[in-house]
Amino acid sequence: MTNPRILGTGIAEGLLLKPVTYPWALDLYNQAVANTWFPHEVQLGEDLADFARLTDEERHAVTHLMSYFNPNELLVNKALAFGVYPYVNAAECHLYLAKQMWEEANHCMAFEYVLETFPIDRKAAYASHITVPSMAAKEEFEVKFIRRMTEQTLDINTVEGKRDFVRNLVAYNVILEGIWFYSGFMVALSFRQRNLLRNFASLIDWIVRDESLHLNFGINLILTVLEENPEVASDEFAEEIRSMVLDAVEMEEAYNRDLLPNGILGLNADYINQYVKYLADRRLEELGFEPEYGVTNPAKWMATANDTLQLVNFFESINTSYEVDARSSH
Ligand SMILES: [Fe+2]
């Protein structure tokens, strides 16, 4: 069955779309195009009165999220440009990646809109990804995977080259986009649960909708590479991938303690970190591993927020009706 096609570096290959070999990629491209949105469709200024009413700790949390999201949206694009696009040959995958890269640019601009609308010190917010150790650690974890692909020779025709490709996808798609971003989205959307920052939440809804497709694409890509290149998936490599996810949970726990040192109404670092573990288990299962933590989703209302965007199938496959009930009790 091994007839590798999705990976390759031939410039003259993958120039014709039909026949489509990976229909899931074209389907995701079409969904992504249908999801197109622009930040200024939301009247963020209407949230200013809410922002003024936030406590110092709540404002710190919003600022901390912006500090993390802004550089990391663009870091994802570097990972796609240096670590994914050059090694994929299928035209339908290139179409999708081109749209994803625009979406990451659009997310960056959405967060810039937040920074220019809310009274947040941009300079201070920008500095934190370097000066806050728990945030810097997450970035360094990611950057080392891009360096593997740009500063060392990656030969995608070798088993080790293919493993580097998968490592990069796990670091960016599964960990950064599929766990760390979701942890931040949940905190950002929690304000709406208390009827605060509703327009900000609408921006986040749209970003979540995009990110769910990014994750869907990344997981499909990883699974396709593993299926077409069975020599890649040794026991040792599987253990390494699993450890990456577990390390990512630890880094996120430290980060969330800095995000909410004292907690805010209905939310503290333990609550967020239980959600992180819940997410990590889902990501492990999607990669074919057993779950590690076995915790329940403490933020079932997150699935409800996603319901309206029809994301439930991918992220939250269990008990939608129960989650609707959970939300109405808030
Ligand atoms: Fe993004």
Ligand SMILES: [Fe+2]
């Ligand atoms: Fe993304």
